[in-house]
Amino acid sequence: MSTALRHAARKSIVLATAAILNLGLTAGARAGETDHPIVTQLWHATYDVQQDGSATETVDLRYQVLQQRAIEGAKTYSISFSTSIQAGEIVEAYTLKKDGRKLPVPPTNYQHQTNDGRKGASPFFSDRTRITAVMPDLEVGDSVHVRYRITEKEPMFPGQFSMAMGYSPFAPYGDARLTVRVPKEMKLLTEAHHVNEQPVVEQDGKRVHEWRYANPNPRRWNEEEDGGLWRRDERPGVLVSTFTDYESIARAYAARALPKAQPTPRIQALAAGIVGAEKQPHEKARLIYEWVSKTLTYGGNCIGIGAVVPRDVDTVLDNKMGDCKDHATVLQALLTAAGIRSEQVLINAGSDYELAKTPVVSLVNHVMNYLPDFDLYVDATAKEIPFGHLPDDSYSKPVIHIGAAKALATTPAQDHRTAAQKLRMALKIAENGSATGTMQVAVKGLAAAQMRAYMRELSAEDEANWVKSTLASAGMKGRGKLQKGETNGLVDTYEFSVRFEIDNYLRGGANGAMFFAPVVGTPHSVMMFAGADEEPVGKRRQQCHGFHSEEVYDIELPATMTLLAMPESVQLKGSIVDYTAKYEKTGMGVKVQRELHDKTATSICTPEVMAEFRKQAAAVGENLRTQVVYKRGVR
Structure with missing residues (x-):
């Protein structure tokens, strides 16, 4: 389950318009508190849908600025629309001062930018027009009020209309309202979660749907509770569609x-x-x-x-x-x-x-x-x-x-058999505790493609210092040479190698302890499991996938060094994790062979599966964390 171990859970869990994303998600947990830079006080959006599926969107928005650091971003508000099939305008915009005064945005504070081709030619990328209003005299405690309208000249799909609107449970909202007006004969499917749905009424020959939402006491993010994948019915939001089904x-x-x-x-x-x-x-x-x-x-x-x-x-x-x-x-x-x-x-x-x-x-x-x-x-x-x-x-x-x-x-699901790694490291420890050696790594699967792309993008300077900086990140002083291997192509295999010299490989003095581990990190390192059981098991589903990794370490010791204790060889078999480790003394030092197979058979793991994985990973982590105790003498 290396994805679950390596990556933090995603916190972006809502669909929203640019206004909601930019304003709502920047706010914190409780409206009115000074730790929230911006609070959305009012957001009223109305979609007036025509029989052909086109719609006019009218939005009234007011947000209050509560922190100085938010002033610069809050001073401008922009709308954007496709010039060929839409028309847009900012109908009204003003700064609402703390004392109640309204300061309208003067005509000189509006900026229009339209993407177009040269000499009237049609553009290739974008025909969008952007209108920006700059708010006058905006200070902490003031509010920004904007009313804008975007009208479609042509629907995306003739005769059809659909939209999704979401609100962040982690952001404060005062009064949010979504209104959709459709012709009475137009069939409309709706779906709402954690909002107040109003009774449907008829007005001016149209059927009017309305949903209201307020969130004065937002949820505070908790990694154990909130990290992971949210279901749609857990998120505040509204879905509207004239499509009868996905077909x-x-x-x-x-x-x-x-x-x-x-x-x-x-x-x-x-x-x-x-x-x-x-x-x-x-x-x-x-x-x-x-x-x-x-x-x-x-x-x-x-x-x-x-x-x-x-x-x-x-x-x-x-x-x-x-x-x-x-x-x-x-x-x-x-x-x-x-x-x-x-x-x-x-x-x-x-x-x-x-x-x-x-x-x-x-x-x-x-x-x-x-x-x-x-x-x-x-x-x-x-x-x-x-x-x-x-x-x-x-x-x-x-x-x-x-x-x-x-x-x-x-x-x-992602097949765990397609993700694999083979690592071989030869390391020679000197009497003074320094070490030299080589490491060869062969990766298969998506990680191979990602590693190859990463290596290809290294600058000449970064490549020259890669071994030194990678060792330094682990607290080791050293240098070496990276052999990047073949960095072109789209094959799902990749190999690279490292030569290294480490001045302080042993840092325990005459008597100390060390781990058997790669000197540089790799995509599917067995050592990732050393702390797997310490990761909290969240209450939501997680992205996950397995892999197969084989590692061999040939370690040459100086004649004056004696190993007093080594990890025990183990063989563990579980429903998710198989692990084998063999530690043996050789004529020159020690040989370590490890093989780990994370057999995760799905790409989405439930909390129950994650808990079982952690349980099985705990025994692996215990073996990996076992220290090698040594004693160094002087000839």
């Missing part, structure tokens, strides 16, 4: 996206050049995937319906750039041209591991591909990820297949 989202996306993935003559020729003489379908798929991943860089599409419709493949190829939809579309077109079936799939790019009951488009905000002939999911947008693997946070997640007979599916 209807798949059909709506397919209608606009799949025509773009049809192979053109240019795609046919490109695919033939990529695969060359290769005949095996799996290898052809790998070659095409690697070409897309390495050739296309990432560039978002913030132009009108480009938020949900891929660019034309020729545009993507000409610029060698595109967003996730563009990567997935080009990959599908190339695979089709090579005779390999593929599907585009929608997935949540955040920490949602269940689909909400109410189908909302923004909750499946990333696109990748599925190759049914190999039962394989791939994500060409996730750079450095080898073919056959996914990013850590894409395993065990629900997905929506586009254009497939069955739309809903789940990505597989």
Whole structure:
């Protein structure tokens, strides 16, 4: 479960508009207290939906500044919208002084910025307009009040409307209201959690839905209680959608996206050049995937319906750039041209591991591909990820297949057998307690790709000082040479080695103790388990995955050094953790052989599984922490 051990739990648990994220999450635990830089006093948002699915969003927002450090950020407020399909305006903005005076933002304090192409040409990346208001004479204790409106000229999906609004349970809110007005005949699915839902009323020929939320005494973050994955029904928020199910989202996306993935003559020729003489379908798929991943860089599409419709493949190829939809579309077109079936799939790019009951488009905000002939999911947008693997946070997640007979599916769990490491260290200890040696490391799986990318990005200066600085981080004074190995390519194996000299390897004087451990950290080090049982077991699910690690240490001792005590050889077998350690004296010193297999079979671990893992890891940690007691003499 190395992910659970290495990474802190995610604390970003809400969907929200920019205003809520920027204002709510900066606030602390209790409204009005001086340890909160900003408090949201009022947030009223109204969505007036038309029959074609377009909507007008009107927001009234007021937040109070309680700390000097928040003044600079609070003095400006911006809205942004797509110029081609939306119109926006800040209707009103003013500083509300502590004494009740209103200081309107003067016309000179507004700034308009619009992304556009040169000489009137259409832009490639973004056509967004940004309007910023600068608040006059804002001081601690004053409030900022803004009213803005954004009107859609064209809906993202004709005849459909969906949205998700979330509030942070850790931030103070005074009066938050969400109102959605839809034509009476428009069917609307809604889902609300930890908010006050008002009775539905009819007004001016529309059906009016309203939800209210207040949080004067916010929750305080507690790692044991709050760290981990939150379910949607645990978070305050509202979901609204005219989509009847996720299959209807798949059909709506397919209608606009799949025509773009049809192979053109240019795609046919490109695919033939990529695969060359290769005949095996799996290898052809790998070659095409690697070409897309390495050739296309990432560039978002913030132009009108480009938020949900891929660019034309020729545009993507000409610029060698595109967003996730563009990567997935080009990959599908190339695979089709090579005779390999593929599907585009929608997935949540955040920490949602269940689909909400109410189908909302923004909750499946990333696109990748599925190759049914190999039962394989791939994500060409996730750079450095080898073919056959996914990013850590894409395993065990629900997905929506586009254009497939069955739309809903789940990505597989990360296979612990694909994550492995072999380490061999030779170390020679001198009479004065210094040491020299070498260490070779071979890594397999996602960690290999991550380590290779890390090594490739090292500057020449960082590379030259890598061994010295890594040793220093462990309290050792030394130097050495890093051999980075092959840092190019997308294969799921990587090897590197280190030569080192350590002046103070033994720091216990004539009598002391030491551990058998690598001199530099590695992705799947067995020593990670030395403190595994000390990690608190949270009350929420965690991301997790297993690995297999083999380590061998050949340690040469000086003739004047005597080992008084060594760890005992052990063999432990459990439902999750298997561990074997063998310690033996040799003619020159000591040989240590360790093998650890974390057999975690899922990518999402319940608190119960984590508790059992900690229990089994405790025995491993005890063996790893056992010190080698030695005595040094003088000839």
